[in-house]
Amino acid sequence: MPGWFWGALLLSPAFLLVAGVIAAPIAYLVRLSFTDAHAYLPRFGSVGFDNYAALLRAPHFWDSVRTTVWYAGLTVGLQLVLGVLIALLLHQRFRGRGVVRLVALAPYMVPSIVVALVWRWLLDPTTGAYSWFIDKVWPGSEPPNLLSPNLIFWSLIAVSVWMFTPFIVISVLARLQTIDPSVVEAATVDGAGAWRRFWHIVLPELKPVLYTLILLRFMFMFTKFDVVYLFAGTGTEVRTLPVLTFQRIFGEARLGSGAAVAMILFVLLMIFTTVYLRTLYREREETA
Amino acid sequence: MTTALHRLSRVRWYLVIGVVLLVAINGFPFYWMALTSVKPGTELFSYPPAFFTTAPDFGGFQRLFETTNFLTYAKNSLIIATGATALSVVVSALAAYGLTRFPFPGSRAFSTAILYAYTFAPIVIVVPLYGMFREAGLINSHLGMILAYASFGVPFSLWLLQPFFRAIPAELEEAAFVDGANRVKSAWYVVFPQAAPGLIAVSVFTFLLAWEDYLFARVLITQDDLKTLPIALHDLYNASLQDWPLLMAAAVLINLPVLIAFLFVQKYLVAGWGAGAIK
Known part of the structure; x- marks a missing residue:
């Protein structure tokens, strides 16, 4: 038997699984988005581009787009700044560093439902520990309700940054460990201060990984569903595109219309991924 | 880099503050989750909140x-x-x-x-x-x-x-x-x-x-x-x-x-x- 036969044979289960549960659904999604399919009833009539046209005309769709861009942009920006700072901190040598690293990374491992519930409990306006704390530090006439419709978006930003920053920390930390310490020491001997060493030596080394992280994290935050929905997404205050998709289908039973929103997310993902893969291959060629 | 920074700053106050803040912010929700699970009903809704308990109650479990x-x-x-x-x-x-x-x-x-x-x-x-x-x-x-x-x-x-x-x-x-x-x-x-x-x-x-x-x-x-x-x-x-x-x-x-x-x-x-x- 030729080698390629064995290769194809070994690959076929993986191929079938990915084709069956990822590729085929995408094809079906395209079809769904051109129908008036109902989420629970057997209705499946073709409507052409009506779903898309209705979406582009609906003001709340554009609200959703704005919310999603703000959510992804703000959380990625904050994660990046905090992530680099924490990575620099954890790169220092000190006693108990191993334990501190574990604590620094732990939030990323927690299931979204647990994060959402614990934070809703912490921020509860009447009995929450954090609400009490904020009221003490910042005594106002009225303690703020951090779960109210006008503040929940900002609470969600804080919770998301808390949960997802460890990803940046661990990626940046891994890169920091590959920087040659003698270069940094030489700069110190030459009289470069901490800030200049960071700006001229460390940051240029981190640039490629930061660029990749911005792309990847923006893509992930843009399509993030679980924590957004569970912490803040059951109403209309924080309706990002993934939440809109879910509400359309399981709240309003409009499977076809929801599929159109999902299609828009899918196309955006494809564009992001293509850009990401280009930079990945370019980096590989440069390092190879 | 670490050794260089060591030498530079004898009192590493930024390190102490940073680590304390990090551990507090990341760790507290875990602590609060565990604490709430064993809080007796009387302490649950007290104001100011009870930050530890002397009478753990496993009724929740x-x-x-x-x-x-x-x-x-x-x-x-x-x-x-x-x-x-x-x-x-x-x-x-x-x-x-x-x-x-x-x-x-x-x-x-x-x-x-x-x-x-x-x-x-x-x-x-x-x-x-x-x-x-x-x-x-x-x-x-x-x-x-x-x-x-x-x-x-x-x-x-x-x-x-x-x-x-x-x-x-x-x-x-x-x-x-x-x-x-x-x-x-x-x-x-x-x-x-x-x-x-x-x-x-x-x-x-x-x-x-x-x-x-x-x-x-x-x-x-x-x-x-x-x-x-x-x-x-x-x-x-x-x-x-x-x-x-x-x-x-x-x-x-x-x-x-x-x-x-x-x-x-x-x-x-x-x-x-x-x-x-x-x-």
Whole structure:
């Protein structure tokens, strides 16, 4: 038997699984988005581009787009700044560093439902520990309700940054460990201060990984569903595109219309991924 | 760099402040979760909040086991996560072996397709999957859930495993052939043990992916006795009366395997997260 036969044979289960549960659904999604399919009833009539046209005309769709861009942009920006700072901190040598690293990374491992519930409990306006704390530090006439419709978006930003920053920390930390310490020491001997060493030596080394992280994290935050929905997404205050998709289908039973929103997310993902893969291959060629 | 910074700042106040803040901000929610799960009712709603308790009360845990189907949900989660992990790891290990040992026309295209697949967001896949599963009768079925999570596990597992298989020298296998082993035996006794660290890492990541997921379970399971832990916990929260010690007791128990796994696979975290194991 030729080698390629064995290769194809070994690959076929993986191929079938990915084709069956990822590729085929995408094809079906395209079809769904051109129908008036109902989420629970057997209705499946073709409507052409009506779903898309209705979406582009609906003001709340554009609200959703704005919310999603703000959510992804703000959380990625904050994660990046905090992530680099924490990575620099954890790169220092000190006693108990191993334990501190574990604590620094732990939030990323927690299931979204647990994060959402614990934070809703912490921020509860009447009995929450954090609400009490904020009221003490910042005594106002009225303690703020951090779960109210006008503040929940900002609470969600804080919770998301808390949960997802460890990803940046661990990626940046891994890169920091590959920087040659003698270069940094030489700069110190030459009289470069901490800030200049960071700006001229460390940051240029981190640039490629930061660029990749911005792309990847923006893509992930843009399509993030679980924590957004569970912490803040059951109403209309924080309706990002993934939440809109879910509400359309399981709240309003409009499977076809929801599929159109999902299609828009899918196309955006494809564009992001293509850009990401280009930079990945370019980096590989440069390092190879 | 560390030594240079050491020398520069004798009093490393920034380090102390930074570490204290980090530990407090990251650690407190965990502490509060555990504390609430054992708080007696009298301290639960006190103002200012009680920051520790001298009389731990395990009523929350007791009510969780007595008044809810927690054990059934835990069993469902365990079956689905274990099934998905087994399926995904076997399938990805075979494919990784095939890709690194027998390159064939189209294997590079396959690798790129896999890369695209691992960036797909669950929300995009779950919509059509719901439609397809409904027609195939796979709604409310553990098999359907296992298939769904396994196929989400395959792309990143394959991506993470390939370097492990590539690093195993072909001479090792050739030596096994000389000793009379066939292809299957050499793969089983020579190649797979060498790739064990990678296989362990992808197993843990796939298990967590299934254990923690909310969206697929919410959409593909509607029957109470088939629910997994995350959706069961959300439904308990949405019940009319919120019993916080009970909710936090459930949260502690759901987190336990996660934190154990976390200690176990720390050193693979970079590789796993980089491959998009957990988004």
